[in-house]
Amino acid sequence: MISQFGRLPPSVLALLLQLAAFVLAVLTVRLIGLQLAPLFYALLCGTLAAALSRFAGLARWWLFIQFAFAPALVLVLALDIPPAFFLAAFLVMLVVYWSTFRTQVPLYLSSNKVWQALEATLPANQPFTLIDLGSGIGGVLTHLAQTHPHGRFHGVEAAPLPFLWSWLRTRFGGFRNCSVHWGSLWNSDLSQYDVVFAYLSPVPMEDLWNKARQEMRPGSLFISNTFAVPDHPPQETIPVEDLHHSTLYLWRM
Ligand SMILES: C[S@@+](CC[C@H](N)C(=O)[O-])C[C@H]1O[C@@H](n2cnc3c(N)ncnc32)[C@H](O)[C@@H]1O
Numbered sequence: 625m626i627s628q629f630g631r632l633p634p635s636v637l638a639l640l641l642q643l644a645a646f647v648l649a650v651l652t653v654r655l656i657g658l659q660l661a662p663l664f665y666a667l668l669c670g671t672l673a674a675a676l677s678r679f680a681g682l683a684r685w686w687l688f689i690q691f692a693f694a695p696a697l698v699l700v701l702a703l704d705i706p707p708a709f710f711l712a713a714f715l716v717m718l719v720v721y722w723s724t725f726r727t728q729v730p731l732y733l734s735s736n737k738v739w740q741a742l743e744a745t746l747p748a749n750q751p752f753t754l755i756d757l758g759s760g761i762g763g764v765l766t767h768l769a770q771t772h773p774h775g776r777f778h779g780v781e782a783a784p785l786p787f788l789w790s791w792l793r794t795r796f797g798g799f800r801n802c803s804v805h806w807g808s809l810w811n812s813d814l815s816q817y818d819v820v821f822a823y824l825s826p827v828p829m830e831d832l833w834n835k836a837r838q839e840m841r842p843g844s845l846f847i848s849n850t851f852a853v854p855d856h857p858p859q860e861t862i863p864v865e866d867l868h869h870s871t872l873y874l875w876r877m
Pocket residue numbers: 721727729730731732733734756757758759760761762763764780781782783786807808809810822823824
């Protein structure tokens with residue numbers, strides 16, 4: 625049961641378990657013949673959802689979300705907030721996070737100290753090409769484009785608003801050696817680049833490693849911020865003294 629569930633993205637699984645908990649709660653209450661106030665109903669749903677989530681193997685921090693979801697829904701509905709507010713909040717989240725529910729790679733940004741540590745890994749004077757896989761709002765690219773004017777920098781970003789932001793930034797910010805495009809990193813041809821940089825999450829690292837091994841040219845450099853590749857120790861690690869204690873992992877292909 626757990627292995628079949630394991631194929632679904634956690635957020636989709638969590639939603640299905642909420643629905644299952646709701647059905648179970650309705651059946652239980654009918655069977656016993658109880659009359660419950662909405663908040664108690666929601667607490668029952670939450671308890672069942674958390675129990676089912678534990679059984680389905682969701683990570684621990686999901687259990688709290690699963691427990692609190694239905695009660696929070698009842699409490700927020702009582703506030704009588706106009707529905708347009710929720711639609712607007714949903715649309716903002718959608719354009720910022722897009723397919724994060726599936727990719728499990730949300731938007732968060734490399735620190736300035738990571739940008740500076742990256743500078744030292746790049747060729748000092750000769751031309752080179754670099755791609756940032758999941759380039760966010762373009763901070764890595766625009767910084768390095770300034771410090772390394774002889775390099776060419778490219779970004780690929782799937783989420784619409786970060787992409788638009790980075791496109792405007794590179795297009796109108798005077799960055800002639802920097803470009804971004806809207807799309808999936810899985811469609812990028814990594815053989816075009818001397819340096820491939822990624823700051824993603826633990827989830828795609830194994831697949832990304834396989835893609836890098838297949839496509840990157842011998843001698844090119846693969847750099848991951850914070851997330852290592854299981855069973856493939858890097859040739860070099862660079863600890864960065866920033867708020868998150870980031871580490872750069874480097875592999876020469
Ligand atoms: C952790 S952020 C890193 C942003 C930037 N590279 C940096 O270091 O500041 C990861 C970014 O990857 C994007 N992303 C996730 N999956 C993607 C995919 N399959 N294709 C392109 N971008 C993706 C997310 O939308 C997010 O903006």
